[in-house]
Amino acid sequence: MNHRHPEIDPQFLSETDEQRQLRAILRGFYAETSEPEDVRRHLATPRGHDEALWARLAGEIGVHGLAIPEEYGGAGFGFAELAVALEESGRALYCAPLLPTVVLAAHALLYSGDRDACERYLPRIADGTLTATVAGFDADAPVVEAERDGSGWTLRGRADFVLDGAGADLILVRSRTPDGLRIFACEPASDTCRRTPRRVLDETRRQALVEFRGAPATAVGAEDHAEETVTATLDVGRAALAAEQIGGSGHALDATVEFVAQRHQFGRPVGSFQAIKHRMADWLVAMEAARSASAYATACVAVASPQLPAAASAAAVVCSETFRRAAAEYVQLHGGIGFTWEHPAHLYVRRARSGEVLFGTEDQNRARLAELVGLAPQPTACGTASEVTSI
Template sequence: MSVTEHLLYTEDESELRSGVRNLLTERVPLAGLLARIETNEPYDPKLWRVLTEQIGAAGLAIDDAHGGSGASWRETAVVMEELGRAVAPTPFLGSAVLATAALRTVRAGALLADLAGGRRSATLALSFASVPGVLVPYPVRADGDVLTGTVTSVVDAGTADVLVVPADTADGPVLYAVDAGQHAVDRRPVVSLDLTRPLTDLVLTGAIGTVLARGEQAEAAVATALATGAALLASEQLGVAEYCLESTVAYMKTRHQFGRPVGSFQGPKHRLAALWVSIAQARAVARHAAACVAADDPDTAVAVALAQAHCSEIAVRAAEECVQLHGGIGFTWEHHPHLYLKRAKADALAFGTPDRHRAILARLVDLPA
């Protein structure tokens, strides 16, 4: 069966969704989330422990020989959807997606086991704006096992125990595992647009790394991680858009104007109906991208570019409609719409902007300039 023949959610995926959604509903109330982003601890360590130790979400894409569940990126994408719906403050993208994808490629069994069991978290030490399929010099230089350089705007690096660092050497690219707690690793928080997902600048001044892979294998690990991250980010964007639509519909059923629910007026109904159609399309695109990376499909690059070109803009539009159709309350700090708008805008810049992916897509399918 090809990846396009079965994109519906399986029974196992639906059960996983239900469990994660129930957990997030209980553990990530919007009022509590608003309070948390005003502290110095934006991530919720208790939520992360439950996700990893009880639900096993961090090990979904890791085989059972290394403590994972032996599922696939499709199941991981379902978790990403739910995390997007809740704008949940967890390092799931960096650890369970980016770092895991890279470590799977190089078969780093011990590290994978630690990530699957929640004993450690990790992330890929590249800028969050890195574009899949676009080769650029790595910002870190290595001499033997000593790493030096600055990597800006790294996702989930502030809480990571391990950094998966690609570096240039005299003999070509090398992928390292770096203990994030050593003194030669300086983590500098960045003022991020999305306060529920902080970014960090990494400054390595002679940090010691352990070699994971060299040459083509190292490059393949980085390429796989970025492609997987971009594909599964589309599922998060889908979750953001779905919640924005649902919460707006619910609000417009209760908000009255001129003696009638606001949702009964023709203008808002048409806007929401058009948004529903766009989200249905985004779901198909995101599911296809997740299925392609899960199956290592030859069309993965096309699916990823299409997913980011499409889902980024749909998530932003859904969040903008959420803010506007909530009326005056939608513009306040105390209400939730701004959290979703910031997540949607930040995600649209991650792994390349939509126009960048449209250009990549045109090249991949041989469209004339």
């Protein structure tokens, strides 16, 4: 089977001057506004993030509109610029709904091809006045039912562990109609939509149980395009999460290098010990591999490459593994202080562990990748290859 596709131009894998400038601006912005003590303070607010900071990020820097076309109120750049912003937000552990709003919901609207829905919602996403999320996009999730109500639609059912589900102003819901699956836009009201925050490992990324009880909704996009929109949106989510994980891993590495250079034992910096040098070198090699996987997935999104599904699943596996390892080394190589609640390392551990299952587990993404490249287990006379192996 021939799996060859047009190659990604190498220029899309390198950072431009504009992207470097954006990174520098965001690095300085987060250094001033999102230190670990700020993260804890933001978590205590009703919506789990600083709304003034959210408005500044959208207005002063224009992060929310980076990947939104100008015709819908955005800056008209692309996903490569948004990936830079996501990497820096992951580095700072920024606890606001960038991923559900600016990545998932915004791209679901764009992929739907519904111009009316895009005109209604995307300008408000771009200017920071609307937060949004998606629900029921996971293939294993119970499907919400959509029913005709006069000239409109209402939703009934539940979606669990919805990102920013308790605070989002707009929820795009994958629902079942009598004619098949479709995406609906719901602006939740308390009398028809019950939202219960879930207690999760990573409090910087809030999730909720959303129960639709006859909630009014508007169909988005064509009915026969819904599953394609969901799949594409999830792949963009994987690429975005990979960029975040690169940022988190980068912070852990930089902070640990600084620490082992300053901490002394036996009259020498800990970082001069050969065992520590080897661990740090291995860590850096893993980081560079993950950065390459993330950059390739980002480029595939940016140019709408048919290689995106494979690139996104590969990035999900590699970057999740790398971030998990980085967070563990962050704790261990900081010694006793790394195990305390006062140190921010545990916040990165929580983010790393929760991200591992956000868009499918590593095993699920590996299995999907194997299928995409034609390496899926083949049936045998005694059953599937996996069944034979398990006997």
